[in-house]
Amino acid sequence: MNTRAHIGVTGLAVMGRNLARNFARHGYTVAVHNRTASRTRALMDEFGHEGTFVPAETARDFVDALQRPRRLMIMVQAGAATDAVIDEFAPLLESGDMIIDGGNAHFADTRRREKALRARGIHFVGAGVSGGEEGALNGPSIMVGGSKDAYAVLAPMFESISAHVHGEACSTHIGSDGAGHFVKMVHNGIEYADMQLIAEAYDLLRQVAQYSPAEIAEIFRAWNKGRLNSYLIEITAEVLSHTDADTGRPFVDVVADAAGQKGTGRWTVQTALDLGSPVTTIAQATFARAASGQSALRTAYRPLPGGMHIPKSRSKAERFTSQVEQALYASKVIAYDQGFTMIQDAALAYGWDIDFGAVTGIWRGGCIIRAAFLDRIRTAHKDAPDLVSLLAEPAFAEEITAAQVPWREVVATAARRGVPAPAFAAALSYYDTLRADRLPAALLQGQRDYFGAHTYRRTDRQGAFHTHWAHPD
Ligand code: ATR
CATH class of the missing domain: 1.10.1040.10 (N-(1-d-carboxylethyl)-l-norvaline Dehydrogenase; domain 2)
Structure with missing residues (x-):
């Protein structure tokens, strides 16, 4: 492989394909891969002229096409498909490489995946990508989670393909692990x-x-x-x-x-x-x-x-x-x-x-x-x-x-x-x-104390109080 790609995108349905094209249109060399190779070929046939793509049919070819540290972006369905793709690629990666999940993952899954991959020396970046198919192609808003170090490496690419308002890029590091997907x-x-x-x-x-x-x-x-x-x-x-x-x-x-x-x-x-x-x-x-x-x-x-x-x-x-x-x-x-x-x-x-x-x-x-x-x-x-x-x-x-x-x-x-x-x-x-100055939450506390001895706090002194209610028969 003589052309080393700046980034790889796997999952070339609408969102993945448009993001890959967006990277390529901004001068990046993009390795492209999809479980079903016909989608990769379709992208090359229709849009191959838009920039420099490196099509890969196998996971190994895809990983080998990437510059180090590798930046591998997953654009597949959230949930089990994302786990399956991580399981397929993670063993082929080396310490310091990055997996970026640009799908609509639940932030709790992103936290779990980040922790597991961190233990293997791989940066996992959960990135919320907003703007639908049009945004993916022409400039999305990108909410990035994961480590600050990983974002520092990705920032120039993400900030060039994102939308811009008054010259400012609509991509930022939100916080660690699942913060990007949470904010999305x-x-x-x-x-x-x-x-x-x-x-x-x-x-x-x-x-x-x-x-x-x-x-x-x-x-x-x-x-x-x-x-x-x-x-x-x-x-x-x-x-x-x-x-x-x-x-x-x-x-x-x-x-x-x-x-x-x-x-x-x-x-x-x-x-x-x-x-x-x-x-x-x-x-x-x-x-x-x-x-x-x-x-x-x-x-x-x-x-x-x-x-x-x-x-x-x-x-x-x-x-x-x-x-x-x-x-x-x-x-x-x-x-x-x-x-x-x-x-x-x-x-x-x-x-x-x-x-x-x-x-x-x-x-x-x-x-x-x-x-x-x-x-x-x-x-x-x-x-x-x-x-x-x-x-x-x-x-x-x-x-x-x-x-x-x-x-x-x-x-x-x-x-x-x-x-x-x-x-x-x-x-x-x-x-x-x-x-409101006062909420009927005070009455709720009274009710809770009445039937469950849950205690209440008072407005005039510290501590937890319980009233010995005379329960009617
Ligand atoms: P979009 O919303 O962009 O249209 P999606 O429905 O979220 O896309 O995801 C579809 C993509 O996930 C496809 O690239 C699909 O691959 P195929 O073209 O082979 O169907 C990919 N995908 C779904 N499940 C997958 C799995 N278990 N392993 C790998 N890729 C998978």
Whole structure:
């Protein structure tokens, strides 16, 4: 083999193939391999002219094609397939070589694999790659876990193929072992919440203000020029203005209303329960997808009475639209804040030293949740690295203060009219829970002490107390 590759990519389905092409287009020599060799040949036939590829049919040829320390990137299905590929390649590697898993692995698997490979002298780098197939080809956001030393070797390559915002690369080292995949998972959880909030805003504008999908598309286009500016708002306007070619009806009206999911939202919520992180808006967004698919339940509930009918008036509709914009913005800030809290909780639990400014920095480009307001979040984190919450930052606090009355109005209107708004309501409840002077958690402690002698702490002195309750018969 006379050409030594800078990096190797094994697993040449959509994501792997596009990442390999992205590396090659940036001048890197890329060894390419796939379990089924026909995919490797297809890549060479279609895209071989885009750069310098070294196709390899066997694992040995693939490993031998790589410069030392070897950089071997796995782009196969998460779970058993990833373990199978690691088991196949690890015995062929030498101390100091690197395996990079760019798939959607669960962070706990990444922690396990990193530990096992570290014991064999191999760096295991769990890298969350966001941006889907388009991002993989033209510039993803890359959230990298594993050792700092491994990232130092990989940084020039990752930072050249990633998205860039204002000249800054959307790739960074997040923390050791599973930190990269963890942050990617929470990113997806935030994405679920963001999408659900936008969908609820649409539903309210449609059902309460009685705007058509095309009119709502225009409203979203206007919002996209302001503080809500984001990829998701932009594509929502595109989807809402799309007409179904077969029927001439709005596209959104011919799509079955049962949402799919690949599982990263579920992982976020499951993990949040383990960590005790109250990511209620993300959880409601995940449950909303599940509820939409419960067709038997929906049939059983459908005949039940709904909310009040309030006649339409254009001026009221316009006022309501502005209230929905405020509610959407406030709820979105809460959803992101919940995600950050969860990352903070995990950092504490797993010993990750996470630079939140860097995390928000790389979410500004390449990924689905890219949004103008991430610039401001990044500044807030950079100015105050120990920021407990976005709402502890004066500018965000001011905006939420200004939005809170319309936000309540929207949630109350949704309840009165019988329009489901679970994510809006969860975000508002979270806000009210955390700003409360006193929570009924005190009463819960009393109940727990009553039936289980679980003890309680007092507001006026230290220690654990138990009351000898006179239990009624
Ligand atoms: P994408 O989301 O990018 O389309 P994926 O479904 O996550 O891809 O992963 C598919 C890739 O994983 C394919 O390259 C597949 O190899 P084949 O083309 O031979 O099917 C690879 N893959 C799945 N299971 C594998 C295994 N046990 N060993 C090696 N590669 C495997």
